[in-house]
Structure formats: C-alpha cells, structure tokens
Amino acid sequence: xxxxxxxxxxxxxxxxxxxxxxxxxxxxxxxxxxxxxxxxxxxxxxxxxxxxxxxxxxxxxxxxxxxxxxxxxxxxxxxxxxxxxxxxxxxxxxxxxxxxxxxxxxxxxxxxxxxxxxxxxxxxxxxxxxxxxxxxxxxxxxxxxxxxxxxxxxxxxxxxxxxxxxxxxxxxxxxxxxxxxxxxxxxxxxxxxxxxxxxxxxxxxxxxxxxxxxxxxxxxxxxxxxxxxxxxxxxxxxxxxxxxxx
Numbered sequence: 202x203x204x205x206x207x208x209x210x211x212x213x214x215x216x217x218x219x220x221x222x223x224x225x226x227x228x229x230x231x232x233x234x235x236x237x238x239x240x241x242x243x244x245x246x247x248x249x250x251x252x253x254x255x256x257x258x259x260x261x262x263x264x265x266x267x268x269x270x271x272x273x274x275x276x277x278x279x280x281x282x283x284x285x286x287x288x289x290x291x292x293x294x295x296x297x298x299x300x301x302x303x304x305x306x307x308x309x310x311x312x313x314x315x316x317x318x319x320x321x322x323x324x325x326x327x328x329x330x331x332x333x334x335x336x337x338x339x340x341x342x343x344x345x346x347x348x349x350x351x352x353x354x355x356x357x358x359x360x361x362x363x364x365x366x367x368x369x370x371x372x373x374x375x376x377x378x379x380x381x382x383x384x385x386x387x388x389x390x391x392x393x394x395x396x397x398x399x400x401x402x403x404x405x406x407x408x409x410x411x412x413x414x415x416x417x418x419x420x421x422x423x424x425x426x427x428x429x430x431x432x433x434x435x436x437x438x439x440x441x442x443x444x445x446x447x
Contacts, residue, residue: 224239225238225239225240225241226238226239226417226419227239227259227279227294228257228258228259228279228281228419228420228422229254229257229281229419229420230245230417230418230419231418231419231420232415232417232418233247234247234248234252234253234254234283235247235248236257236279236280236281236292236294237413237417238279238294238373238375239413239417241368241370241372241373242368242373242375243412243413244375244410244411244412244413245410245411245412245413245414246281246292246375246377246408246409246410247408247409247410247411248283248285248290248407248408249285249406249407249408249409251285251286252283252284252285252290252407253283253284253285254281254282254283255282255283255284255346255347255350255352256281256282256346256350256423256425257280257281257282257420257423258279258280258281258422258423258424258425259277259278259279259280259422259423259424259425260278260280260424260425260426260427260432261275261276261277261278262275262276262278262295262427262429262432262433262436263275263276263429263433264276264309264429264433264436264437264438264439265307265308265309265433265438265439266301266438266439266440267304267438267439267440267441273429273433274298274301274439275298276295276296276297276298276436276439277295277296278293278294278295278296278427278432278436279293279294279295280292280293280294282343282346282347282350282352284347284352284354285407286354287354287381287382288379288380288381288403288407289343289347289354289359289378289379289380289381290377290378290379290380290407290408291343291376291377291378291380292375292376292377292408293375293376293377293378293435293436294373294374294375294376295373295374295376295436295437296372296373296374297371297372297373297439298439300441300442301372301439301440301441301442302370302371302372302439302440302441302442303367303371303372303374303437303438303439303440304437304438304439304440305367305371307437307438308438309433309434309436309437309438310434310435310436310437310438311336311340311434311435312332312334312361312363314340314434315334315335315336315337315340316334316335316391317332317333317334318333318334318335318391318392318397319331319332319333319362319397319401320332320333329364329365329366330364330365330366331362331363331364331365331401332361332362332363332365333360333361333362333363333397333400333401334360334361334363335358335359335360335361335383335386336358336359336361336383337358338356338357338358338359339431340431340434341359341431342427342428342431342432342435343378343380344356344359346425346427354382355382357382357383358382358383359380359381359382359383360380360381360382360383360384360392360400361378361379361380362378362379362380362400362401362404363376363377363378364376364377364378364379364404365377374436374437376435376436377408377410379403379404379407379408381400381403384396
C-alpha cells in the first residue's frame with residue numbers, strides 16, 4: 202500500500218520521537234496551521250494549501266473498556282478541524298490513561314459498524330491503516346462542530362478516508378480523516394472503483410505528516426464538548442496491558 206500513501210507515510214523515528222525535557226503541547230500551531238504534538242509522538246499534520254482551520258480543541262471522551270458496553274474510561278482527545286472547497290480534514294490525537302492501551306482491532310470504531318469500501322493495513326509499524334466508508338450524519342461527531350462554526354458545506358452523510366497510526370507503546374493514536382459529501386447510493390451498492398480511486402488520491406494529497414522542524418506557536422486551549430455517543434465510536438476502545446508469561 203506504500204504507493205497509496207506517499208504523502209501520508211510517517212517514519213518510525215518521527216512517530217515515536219520526542220522532545221524530552223520540553224513542555225508537551227498538542228493542538229494547532231499558529232505559525233503554519235498544522236496540528237502538532239511535541240512529544241509522544243513528535244509529529245506535525247500539515248493540511249494542503251487551501252485548507253483553513255475551523256476549530257482546534259480538546260475534549261474528554263469516555264470510550265469502551267475491552268469492548269464492553271457496561272464499562273468505560275475517560276480518554277484525552279485533541280483535534281483540529283479544517284475545510285477547503287468541497288472537502289474537510291480532521292486531525293485527532295487520542296491518549297489512553299495510565300496502564301491502559303488502545304485496542305488494535307477495536308470493535309467500537311465506527312468503521313467496524315459500517316460498510317467498508319476500501320481497507321488497507323500497513324505491513325510495517327510506521328504504515329497507516331486506511332479505511333474508506335460512509336458515516337451517517339447521526340454518527341458524525343464533527344459535522345455539528347462545522348455547522349456551529351458556520352463552515353458546513355453539507356449536512357448529510359460523509360464519505361470518509363480514515364488514516365490511523367498507533368504508537369509502539371499503544372498508548373497514543375493518531376487519526377486523520379479526509380471527508381467529502383457521500384455519494385447518493387442505492388441500498389447495497391458501492392461507489393464505482395474509478396470514483397473511489399480518485400477519492401483516495403485526493404485524500405492522500407490533502408495532508409502531509411512530518412517531524413517538528415521549528416519551534417511551535419501554541420494557541421490557547423479550547424475545551425469543546427463533543428458527545429461520547431458519536432465521538433467514542435470514532436476514537437476506539439481501550440484494554441489493560443497484557444502480561445507475557447514465560
């Protein structure tokens with residue numbers, strides 16, 4: 202899948218690198234509009250030219266513990282929303298509490314609940330896992346935020362290309378979503394492969410990942426309330442650390 206992710210690849214040293222000794226900042230870099238994390242991971246998600254920042258914020262989200270419906274835990278989520286003509290981009294970093302890790306195959310993630318039109322799992326640790334699917338508007342945590350900011354070009358279902366990386370410690374998860382209005386599909390039908398290939402091509406050109414190369418210009422953190430009902434299926438599920446017995 203490397204040929205599909207030329208602009209979206211992230212070197213292991215970039216994702217796992219850190220800025221030890223410096224204050225951790227996650228959010229918008231005011232100097233260039235990128236979504237950044239200064240430590241664990243040290244990374245920059247740079248939207249392509251033409252994307253404007255709509256909102257950058259922080260929220261707590263209660264996600265399922267070990268995919269149980271009765272048990273949940275609170276996780277930290279930082280995100281930035283962007284828009285361009287005809288498309289949207291979302292960068293999100295989620296962090297587990299101490300002694301917990303992200304489920305690598307989380308049932309709670311919304312693409313597991315919906316029809317997937319394209320899926321690609323990275324072979325190497327630094328490869329992204331990619332899913333393309335339609336997210337109904339009633340399951341979308343981001344659409345209400347775009348609407349509230351007066352930046353929603355559509356308010357219906359969304360065609361999503363989801364790029365996901367999980368750190369080697371499995372405590373941090375980086376997700377980038379490229380979004381367009383969902384095509385009108387008859388029940389049981391899928392988008393044409395030619396249209397889907399073009400969509401994936403646009404998604405990979407919409408952002409670039411890199412290490413932090415210059416001082417970050419932080420912005421004041423904005424706490425945003427996002428309903429767990431819609432955000433938790435996007436973030437995923439957590440579990441306890443597994444012990445290896447010899």
